[in-house]
Amino acid sequence: MNPEILIGLNQSIGLMVLLSTSIGVLIGLIVGMIPGLTISTGIIVFLPITFVLPPDVSIALLLGLYVGGMTGGSFSAVLLNIPGTPSASATAIDGYPMASSGNAGRALGIAITASFIGGIVSFLFLFLVAPILAEFALNFRTEDMFSIILFGMTIICSFSAGSLIKGLLSAAIGLAIVTIGQDPVMGTQRFTFGEVNLMAGVHFLTALIGLFAIPQLISHISDQTKLGAVTQSKIKSILPNVSDLKIVKTPIILGSMIGSFLGTLPGAGGPIAAFISYDYAKKISKRPERFGSGTIEGVAAPESANNAVTGGALIPMMTLGIPGDPVTAILIGALIVHGLAPGPLMFLERADFAYGVIFSFFWANIFNFLIALLSLRILVKVLDTPRSILMPSLAVLCVVGSFALRNNFFDVYIMLFFGLIGISMKWLDMPVVPLLLALVLGGQLEENLRVALTGSQGDISIFFTSPISLSFIILSIFSVVWSFRSNRKYKQIIN
Amino acid sequence: MRRKNIIAAMVIIVITIIYGLMTLQLPTRSLPDTPGPTFFPWINVVIILFLSVVLLLSSVFSTKNFNLEFKQEETQSNHNLRALFALIGFAVYLVTLPSFGFLFTTIPFFSFLMVMFSEKRPLYILSSSVGLTFLFYFVFRYGFNIFLPQGALHDAVLKVIL
Numbered sequence: 001m002n003p004e005i006l007i008g009l010n011q012s013i014g015l016m017v018l019l020s021t022s023i024g025v026l027i028g029l030i031v032g033m034i035p036g037l038t039i040s041t042g043i044i045v046f047l048p049i050t051f052v053l054p055p056d057v058s059i060a061l062l063l064g065l066y067v068g069g070m071t072g073g074s075f076s077a078v079l080l081n082i083p084g085t086p087s088a089s090a091t092a093i094d095g096y097p098m099a100s101s102g103n104a105g106r107a108l109g110i111a112i113t114a115s116f117i118g119g120i121v122s123f124l125f126l127f128l129v130a131p132i133l134a135e136f137a138l139n140f141r142t143e144d145m146f147s148i149i150l151f152g153m154t155i156i157c158s159f160s161a162g163s164l165i166k167g168l169l170s171a172a173i174g175l176a177i178v179t180i181g182q183d184p185v186m187g188t189q190r191f192t193f194g195e196v197n198l199m200a201g202v203h204f205l206t207a208l209i210g211l212f213a214i215p216q217l218i219s220h221i222s223d224q225t226k227l228g229a230v231t232q233s234k235i236k237s238i239l240p241n242v243s244d245l246k247i248v249k250t251p252i253i254l255g256s257m258i259g260s261f262l263g264t265l266p267g268a269g270g271p272i273a274a275f276i277s278y279d280y281a282k283k284i285s286k287r288p289e290r291f292g293s294g295t296i297e298g299v300a301a302p303e304s305a306n307n308a309v310t311g312g313a314l315i316p317m318m319t320l321g322i323p324g325d326p327v328t329a330i331l332i333g334a335l336i337v338h339g340l341a342p343g344p345l346m347f348l349e350r351a352d353f354a355y356g357v358i359f360s361f362f363w364a365n366i367f368n369f370l371i372a373l374l375s376l377r378i379l380v381k382v383l384d385t386p387r388s389i390l391m392p393s394l395a396v397l398c399v400v401g402s403f404a405l406r407n408n409f410f411d412v413y414i415m416l417f418f419g420l421i422g423i424s425m426k427w428l429d430m431p432v433v434p435l436l437l438a439l440v441l442g443g444q445l446e447e448n449l450r451v452a453l454t455g456s457q458g459d460i461s462i463f464f465t466s467p468i469s470l471s472f473i474i475l476s477i478f479s480v481v482w483s484f485r486s487n488r489k490y491k492q493i494i495n
Numbered sequence: 496m497r498r499k500n501i502i503a504a505m506v507i508i509v510i511t512i513i514y515g516l517m518t519l520q521l522p523t524r525s526l527p528d529t530p531g532p533t534f535f536p537w538i539n540v541v542i543i544l545f546l547s548v549v550l551l552l553s554s555v556f557s558t559k560n561f562n563l564e565f566k567q568e569e570t571q572s573n574h575n576l577r578a579l580f581a582l583i584g585f586a587v588y589l590v591t592l593p594s595f596g597f598l599f600t601t602i603p604f605f606s607f608l609m610v611m612f613s614e615k616r617p618l619y620i621l622s623s624s625v626g627l628t629f630l631f632y633f634v635f636r637y638g639f640n641i642f643l644p645q646g647a648l649h650d651a652v653l654k655v656i657l
Binding site for chain 1: 500507511514517528534535536546575578582613623639643
């Protein structure tokens with residue numbers, strides 16, 4: 001066995017790492033179940049805390065939060081009919097009717113079990129595929145990297161369902177923001193207005209805090225509609241029985257496979273995987289007419305799919321340095337803050353760390369299953385937390401978070417500025433995720449484009465003569481078309 | 496949405512023109528046949544201008560009713576006023592924070608936001624604001640070794656209080 005795998009395993013079972021993973025899972029379950037708080041916001045708020053922790057401990061915490069958040073979203077979907085995360089939307093279709101008819105515990109037990117199996121399947125997928133892909137990616141040149149990043153940016157299409165023009169505009173604005181600071185090839189100062197604090201550019205985590213958290217805070221202030229009645233009517237036995245497990249076996253396997261695969265594709269993500277799995281589970285079911293009125297297959301399929309997406313999304317993040325979804329984009333930022341650039345070189349230079357991350361993901365799924373199952377009755381009480389406490393805390397944490405990044409108050413003002421941009425974009429119905437993607441990938445996109453063109457003396461045919469580059473350009477086109485088709489299907493299922 | 500799109504497109508066009516003018520002023524340090532520092536900003540200018548013009552034209556020639564949209568927005572004005580008030584509060588908090596320090600500014604800001612979230616019990620507001628502010632302060636200061644702004648006027652305010 002590769003010795004780095006053992007070192008990675010050893011890293012993941014350190015006391016602090018395991019503790020951090022379990023705390024992350026607990027926070028994730030809480031963040032995920034609170035409607036209106038997304039996993040991205042949860043990670044952004046807790047990110048500053050990780051700056052003072054060692055990289056393995058901090059990434060374990062964030063992975064725990066990611067995995068826990070996915071499962072937590074199903075709790076409010078089942079109990080309140082309000083999905084805590086967009087990925088849990090499909091779970092509510094059958095979960096809430098089950099809870100309404102007194103089967104809340106059974107629905108949640110199935111959701112937790114399906115999430116666990118989905119997570120473990122995606123861990124295996126990650127463990128087996130990531131090192132092979134990373135080794136292959138070592139042969140990539142700058143023109144190939146440019147095309148790969150371009151492929152990574154096709155995720156934009158899946159977040160531009162409302163208007164493609166607005167999605168692309170959002171990304172283009174992000175690319176313009178990336179040009180603030182030092183030019184990545186020659187070091188020329190651009191658009192700094194003589195401000196020393198802008199010489200290193202806008203720190204994208206500061207921008208993220210503003211873009212995600214501030215609009216959420218403001219929208220909660222302007223829309224204070226009360227939540228629906230909590231269906232907490234006696235959560236009885238949570239552990240699923242053998243007959244239930246037999247029924248959900250096939251939907252769970254199906255959901256896990258779909259989620260793991262779709263997670264690797266930029267532009268897919270949890271909600272689409274969950275709805276596609278739900279749709280397929282309905283098609284293969286012997287009693288499809290019962291879907292929508294409270295059937296356990298309808299809970300199992302989407303739940304296994306959305307948790308399987310997490311492992312799948314980590315594959316392009318760790319091997320190519322491109323995010324599979326917004327959360328992995330933030331994780332890339334967290335790794336960069338710790339001086340670790342995700343990409344093929346990570347498996348070459350820090351394979352022990354890369355395997356440590358993979359095993360931490362495994363432990364996150366184990367803890368997620370145990371914590372969710374054992375503390376479900378206590379956790380659901382969080383749904384009663386008043387927003388008058390939650391939201392001001394979020395606001396203060398945003399300020400502290402952006403300050404803690406570089407101990408510079410200028411970053412707090414930048415955060416507020418991006419908060420205003422986020423609010424304006426929300427008002428204009430313009431998606432924020434493309435801007436986020438552009439902020440994460442824009443610097444690399446420019447660097448690889450310019451270095452490739454310098455090498456070819458300005459000849460753009462270099463992007464079409466390299467087989468890898470050409471393949472990724474074709475894949476980008478396929479990804480755009482595929483994203484639109486899946487989005488259309490997703491909308492049809494919702495309607 | 497049509498009205499909003501027109502506003503958005505026009506604002507973005509103006510900002511992009513300014514961005515383009517600033518790109519013109521950037522130093523053009525470049526080797527022959529290689530892209531310089533202005534290369535990527537110019538690509539951005541072209542893409543943003545093209546997309547904004549498309550958005551503007553598609554909105555101008557849209558067939559949706561302007562007045563109906565206007566009426567729908569009027570009903571939200573009360574909520575928007577509350578949001579605007581919260582934003583002003585946020586800005587005031589951030590302006591005063593470096594001078595007065597984390598503790599002295601966060602407590603009133605926290606209380607203000609609680610009121611914004613329709614909390615009416617004064618004792619609950621006070622205890623939550625003070626308790627949570629101190630909790631954050633101690634967790635970050637002693638737990639994570641992050642020194643939150645003390646504020647230049649911190650000692651002076653403390654003297655007045657004590």
